[in-house]
Amino acid sequence: MEAAAIAEPGGGVVERPLSETLTSGQRGLITLTVMAATLMEVLDISIVNVALPNMQGQLGATFDQIGWVATGYIISNVIILPLTGWLSDFFGRRMYLFYSVVLFTIASFGCGVSRTLAMLVLFRVLQGVGGAAFLSTAQATLVEIYPRSRQGFAQAIFGMGVVMAPTLGPTVGGFLTDRFSWPWIFFVNVPVGALVAITTLIVIPDSLHAGARRQADWIGIGLLAVGLGSLQAVLERGERDDWFQAHYIVALALASFVGLLLFGWWELRPQNKNPAVDLRVALNRNLAIGSLCGFALGFSLYGSVLLVPQFLQLVQSHTAQQTGLLLIPGGLATVMVMPIIGQLVNRVDVRMMIGLGAVILTASAFQFSSILTVNAPDSVLFLPLILRGVGIGLQFVPLSVICLGTLPGKDVAQGAGLFNLMRQLGGSFGIALLATTLDRRQKFHLERLGEHLGAANVIAQERLGGLARLLGAHGRGGPMGDRTALQILAGQTIKQAYDLSFMDAFRLLGLLSLTTVGLVFFFKRVKARGMAVAH
Numbered sequence: 001m002e003a004a005a006i007a008e009p010g011g012g013v014v015e016r017p018l019s020e021t022l023t024s025g026q027r028g029l030i031t032l033t034v035m036a037a038t039l040m041e042v043l044d045i046s047i048v049n050v051a052l053p054n055m056q057g058q059l060g061a062t063f064d065q066i067g068w069v070a071t072g073y074i075i076s077n078v079i080i081l082p083l084t085g086w087l088s089d090f091f092g093r094r095m096y097l098f099y100s101v102v103l104f105t106i107a108s109f110g111c112g113v114s115r116t117l118a119m120l121v122l123f124r125v126l127q128g129v130g131g132a133a134f135l136s137t138a139q140a141t142l143v144e145i146y147p148r149s150r151q152g153f154a155q156a157i158f159g160m161g162v163v164m165a166p167t168l169g170p171t172v173g174g175f176l177t178d179r180f181s182w183p184w185i186f187f188v189n190v191p192v193g194a195l196v197a198i199t200t201l202i203v204i205p206d207s208l209h210a211g212a213r214r215q216a217d218w219i220g221i222g223l224l225a226v227g228l229g230s231l232q233a234v235l236e237r238g239e240r241d242d243w244f245q246a247h248y249i250v251a252l253a254l255a256s257f258v259g260l261l262l263f264g265w266w267e268l269r270p271q272n273k274n275p276a277v278d279l280r281v282a283l284n285r286n287l288a289i290g291s292l293c294g295f296a297l298g299f300s301l302y303g304s305v306l307l308v309p310q311f312l313q314l315v316q317s318h319t320a321q322q323t324g325l326l327l328i329p330g331g332l333a334t335v336m337v338m339p340i341i342g343q344l345v346n347r348v349d350v351r352m353m354i355g356l357g358a359v360i361l362t363a364s365a366f367q368f369s370s371i372l373t374v375n376a377p378d379s380v381l382f383l384p385l386i387l388r389g390v391g392i393g394l395q396f397v398p399l400s401v402i403c404l405g406t407l408p409g410k411d412v413a414q415g416a417g418l419f420n421l422m423r424q425l426g427g428s429f430g431i432a433l434l435a436t437t438l439d440r441r442q443k444f445h446l447e448r449l450g451e452h453l454g455a456a457n458v459i460a461q462e463r464l465g466g467l468a469r470l471l472g473a474h475g476r477g478g479p480m481g482d483r484t485a486l487q488i489l490a491g492q493t494i495k496q497a498y499d500l501s502f503m504d505a506f507r508l509l510g511l512l513s514l515t516t517v518g519l520v521f522f523f524k525r526v527k528a529r530g531m532a533v534a535h
Helices: 024-046 049-059 068-091 093-113 117-145 148-179 189-203 218-237 247-268 279-283 285-314 320-344 350-371 378-404 409-450 458-473 478-522
Strands: 003-007 013-017
Touching: 024 068, 024 093, 024 117, 024 148, 024 189, 049 068, 049 117, 049 148, 068 093, 068 117, 068 218, 068 409, 093 117, 093 189, 117 148, 117 378, 117 409, 148 285, 148 320, 148 378, 218 247, 218 409, 247 279, 279 285, 279 409, 285 320, 285 350, 285 378, 285 409, 285 478, 320 378, 350 378, 350 478, 378 409, 409 478
Parallel strands: none
Antiparallel strands: 003 013
16 A cells, blocks of 8 residues: 655654555545546446437437447447556556546536537547546555455445446436436536546545556557457447347457457567556456456346346336336345445455355346246345345455455556456446347247247137137227237237246356356455555
8 A cells, every 4th residue: 555654753754554644534535536436437337228219319320320329438448447557557546537537527528418429429438438447446546545454344335336336327317318318317427527526636645656657558558459349349239230140240359359369468478568457467366266256246237237127128018217216126235235244354254255145146046037927016026136236245345355355555456457347348248148148039939939829729719819809898809809919919929938038048147146156266265354455
């Protein structure tokens, strides 16, 4: 942790860790500042999704084109995330966060006033560049300002912001879009961003390496941008364009593979004394295993945020606002459990907590796969959503502690950047794979169900006849009634196929969560009190 010079009575000067020189009030202001930035960044990943149809109509864009509003943000965000450690050293942590907040705020205003699709996508890309600094900088700052005995609490505060924001995003976005208009999902960032920028300059302490302007590794940065940018584009656009049936998807996949391969070779060369991303940090066993677990956690976190709202809206015809309200109990469960977990990491082996969290997440996913039926009441969602919230809380804080716990202080920012990148990529892979699973399994189940709707199937004909008689009793009989009955039966069949495909997707989610349990045994034990900090 950064040291502060303290004058001693005898006239000498000694250096003490920053965590020992801050008052509780100063520490609280720093925490509020970095968490406000974190909430803005994570919220903006998901808040736009419910507003895309409104944007599409006002900007005259096609469904395919409007998707780049979300894709542009995520691609630029993912590219910058692993560079945050180097950028923090290059500018100094305080100034890097300040510049990023200013860029994010200006870009948010630009998004709100955009009147063309190209302008909106450009500002979303800039927004993603600015927002990428927030997660890793916030996490590294919290590591430095809290004493070792309170690292669990610090990571719990961080985790509440990261986990709650994706849950709240659709609700907040739907409210602002319905009550005002879509530009307001961006305008709300402007006053918050201005306040965060000011407080950053006033209260955020700088890192030990502030002003250590290392030579820029432009080749490494370029290869990283090509590799990660292409990979994210494949994940975002693959399902929409039938994956490798599209030539540009094949080209992007090849560019991603070659770019990341060359990036790894370039960064690990002995001659490269100032790599853009110090990949040697990943040789730390806990960071490597923890990043894999973070990938699985991101898969579960963003995957379930995709599946549950999609089910409620596609199968049960809920509105976006109703869906958002139903998701709140799960988010509240995470908020309630994380401070408790933050205290327990000082007393309990964090590996046990990670494993227990994975088991609970698995149980939640498999319960979803059995209760989400066409006519299921909203009340059945309560228990699996609570289990999901508790499972995420049990993993997020211990993973942060065990990943950063054995890193020397100079590597904490790099480690935080890689850990957050893997969680983000896990979310991207999760959304892509689950969306593909839903599409493929829906078609499969529709074909299987369709086989039982022919004229030879007695049950189907009885059902069709019953619908026709019901329509006839309401004055809609005859040929028109027969056609309407057939349409109703077809609609019910499609919903049933969707229902079965969601069950399959949740089973896949559960199986992936279960793999985290096996990874727990490869961790090297570390306690929050022994957590490595910069010095």
